[in-house]
């Protein structure tokens with residue numbers, strides 16, 4: 001199989017183009033000589049198999065990046081197991097199957113670092129998949145993501161198509177979800193610190209013990225890695241996409257407090273779950289291709305907070321019920 005995929009003149013369907021990752025992909029692909037295809041959920045619900053087949057047959061993209069999914073932080077994952085399992089299984093299966101029917105040449109499926117066992121060796125190599133029990137707070141989402149990467153692998157093996165999968169680490173950046181009930185830790189702490197500063201509060205509530213470790217990556221770095229893999233990677237195994245560095249949640253909270261300019265004590269809320277103790281991925285396979293991220297965590301957080309301030313003023317940010 002030819003290893004490279006030239007984007008020049010190609011029609012690329014970015015599924016989930018309004019999400020944090022999808023919108024970063026649209027920004028990144030704008031500098032490639034390709035045509036971006038996108039469709040709003042109001043026009044095409046990816047849960048609708050017949051609709052997805054029709055849309056794909058009508059538009060006939062050359063490549064697909066699957067950035068549409070039911071996504072949320074630790075509490076949302078733990079609270080809505082059906083939504084995270086059912087919706088992800090269905091939307092990803094619909095898109096991958098319709099892509100195959102419409103002879104899509106290349107497809108990139110996005111999974112997550114939560115596919116790996118809760119107590120996987122650190123840093124986690126790609127071959128740690130399916131070697132142990134999953135983290136209970138997100139096993140439903142993880143099972144769906146494992147099924148997605150396995151479906152791509154199955155299409156490769158049975159039909160010889162170039163469908164690949166990337167497993168991103170915890171992502172953050174512009175376009176993130178800042179709804180405290182469903183967000184991940186970075187947007188949650190950034191919003192809480194911002195609101196505490198405005199209200200003159202003297203403490204910041206951080207869920208759990210502050211001891212879990214997480215690896216973070218700015219979404220523009222992630223989008224760059226995904227386009228790089230789309231163009232250059234055609235292997236059978238999934239590829240970890242991370243920065244190769246992790247921090248404790250307490251360290252993350254201190255950095256966010258400093259970026260926001262809040263003067264406050266950090267208070268840990270032990271009634272909330274810690275989740276997996278650590279999930280630093282082994283990124284040697286990705287780094288061996290020559291690719292590297294550009295953002296250090298404090299710089300990425302600064303960029304995100306600048307974006308947050310600009311957009312919170314305009315009111316075009318995902319805040320949930322306020």
Ligand SMILES: NC(=O)C1=CN([C@@H]2O[C@H](COP(=O)(O)OP(=O)(O)OC[C@H]3O[C@@H](n4cnc5c(N)ncnc54)[C@H](OP(=O)(O)O)[C@@H]3O)[C@@H](O)[C@H]2O)C=CC1
Pocket residue numbers: 015016017018019020021022040041044045046047066067068069070071091110111112113168169170171172175176177184
């Ligand atoms: N954020 C993170 O930290 C990480 C994300 N990932 C993966 O990256 C991908 C993108 O995540 P992210 O951008 O953060 O998530 P977002 O929630 O920001 O974006 C998800 C997108 O999927 C769309 N979508 C979901 N369900 C449907 C549906 N039934 N029909 C049509 N569109 C749908 C949403 O549409 P709408 O705008 O209408 O809601 C939204 O645009 C996902 O596969 C996720 O699992 C992996 C690891 C970490």
Ligand SMILES: C[C@H]1O[C@H](OP(=O)(O)OP(=O)(O)OC[C@H]2O[C@@H](n3cnc4c(=O)[nH]c(N)nc43)[C@H](O)[C@@H]2O)[C@@H](O)[C@@H](O)C1=O
Pocket residue numbers: 071072073074075077112113114137138141169170171183184185186188189205206207208212214249272273274275276
């Ligand atoms: C990307 C990944 O994201 C999810 O897993 P997670 O890494 O556990 O996600 P998280 O960002 O929500 O939390 C990270 C850590 O941070 C702590 N934490 C502190 N204070 C807040 C807080 O205020 N909000 C949140 N959400 N977490 C907080 C929290 O208790 C936990 O220890 C998966 O479900 C799944 O979606 C997935 O693949």
